[in-house]
Amino acid sequence: MFGFNKNLDLPTRLQWKFAHEPELLGWTIRARNYNTFVANCMFLFMAVLIFGGALIMYSVYEGMSQPWRTLSCVFYCMLTLFVVLSMTHQRMNFAFRFSKSGMEHCKWKDFPKWALTFLKWLTGITAIFFVFMATIDPSFLLGALIEPGGLGLTYLSMAHSKSYQAMHTHYHHYAFEWEEFTQLAVVTNREIVDLKYSVIQEGDDHITNGGINIFCKRKQKEKVAEFIKPYLSPGVPCIETKADVPQY
Incomplete structure (x- = not known):
C-alpha cells in the first residue's frame, strides 16, 4: 500500500493469528x-x-x-x-x-x-x-x-x-485486536509509531498494560499512524511524543 519493501524471509514457524483475513498493510524491517x-x-x-x-x-x-x-x-x-x-x-x-481484526507482529x-x-x-x-x-x-x-x-x-x-x-536466537509473536489499544503516539525522534494496549492475558485475572513499538521505514510513520487511526476505538488519544528507550 505504501511501497514497503519486504526484503526479509519470515520464520518458518510463524503462523499469523489473523491469517484468514486479507492483509491490509504489512512489511518487514x-x-x-x-x-x-x-x-x-x-x-x-x-x-x-x-x-x-x-x-x-x-x-x-x-x-x-x-x-x-x-x-x-x-x-x-x-x-x-x-x-x-x-x-x-x-x-x-x-x-x-x-x-480488519487487529494488528500483529513478530520479532526474531x-x-x-x-x-x-x-x-x-x-x-x-x-x-x-x-x-x-x-x-x-x-x-x-x-x-x-x-x-x-x-x-x-x-x-x-x-x-x-x-x-x-x-x-543468540530469539523469536516472539504477538497479536492484538483493535479494541485493546488505548493510545497511539507518533515518536518524533525515531521512525516509530507507539501503540499502548490494555489486555487480560490468557490464564490471568488482572489487566496487563504495555506498549508496542511499530518500527517504520524512513518517512513512513505518519502514513502508518493515519492508517491505524480509523480502526481504533472512539476516544483513543493520538499524540506525538519523544521516546528514548523503545517499549515492549
Missing part, C-alpha cells in the same frame, strides 16, 4: 530496538579508547620500519572497531501485519551464520599477518599466539556450542 543514543555514545567512547591504544601501539613499535608500523596500527583499529560496532549496532528483525533474531565464516577467515588472515610481522620484529611472535589463538577458540565455541547459538 531490521531495526535497533534499544536506546540508540546510549549505544552511539558507547561506540564513540570506545572509538576514542581504541584510537588511543593505536597511538600507544605506534610508539611502542618505534623500531619497526614503515609501512609495517602504520599498517599494524591501522589493522588493530579496524579490527577492534568492527568488533565494537557489531555489539553497539545490533539489529532485530521485525514483521508487522495489519488486518537468528544465530548469525555469517559470523562463523568471518571468524574462520579472520583467524587465518590474522595468523598469517602476525607470522609475517614476526619475521620483521620477533616481538610479534607473542601476538601470533594470542590473537589467532583467541579468535580460533571463539570460533570453536560458537560453532559447536548449541547452548551458545540458542542464547
Whole structure:
C-alpha cells in the first residue's frame, strides 16, 4: 500500500493469528530496538579508547620500519572497531501485519551464520599477518599466539556450542485486536509509531498494560499512524511524543 519493501524471509514457524483475513498493510524491517543514543555514545567512547591504544601501539613499535608500523596500527583499529560496532549496532528483525481484526507482529533474531565464516577467515588472515610481522620484529611472535589463538577458540565455541547459538536466537509473536489499544503516539525522534494496549492475558485475572513499538521505514510513520487511526476505538488519544528507550 505504501511501497514497503519486504526484503526479509519470515520464520518458518510463524503462523499469523489473523491469517484468514486479507492483509491490509504489512512489511518487514531490521531495526535497533534499544536506546540508540546510549549505544552511539558507547561506540564513540570506545572509538576514542581504541584510537588511543593505536597511538600507544605506534610508539611502542618505534623500531619497526614503515609501512609495517602504520599498517599494524591501522589493522588493530579496524579490527577492534568492527568488533565494537557489531555489539553497539545490533539489529532485530521485525514483521508487522495489519488486518480488519487487529494488528500483529513478530520479532526474531537468528544465530548469525555469517559470523562463523568471518571468524574462520579472520583467524587465518590474522595468523598469517602476525607470522609475517614476526619475521620483521620477533616481538610479534607473542601476538601470533594470542590473537589467532583467541579468535580460533571463539570460533570453536560458537560453532559447536548449541547452548551458545540458542542464547543468540530469539523469536516472539504477538497479536492484538483493535479494541485493546488505548493510545497511539507518533515518536518524533525515531521512525516509530507507539501503540499502548490494555489486555487480560490468557490464564490471568488482572489487566496487563504495555506498549508496542511499530518500527517504520524512513518517512513512513505518519502514513502508518493515519492508517491505524480509523480502526481504533472512539476516544483513543493520538499524540506525538519523544521516546528514548523503545517499549515492549
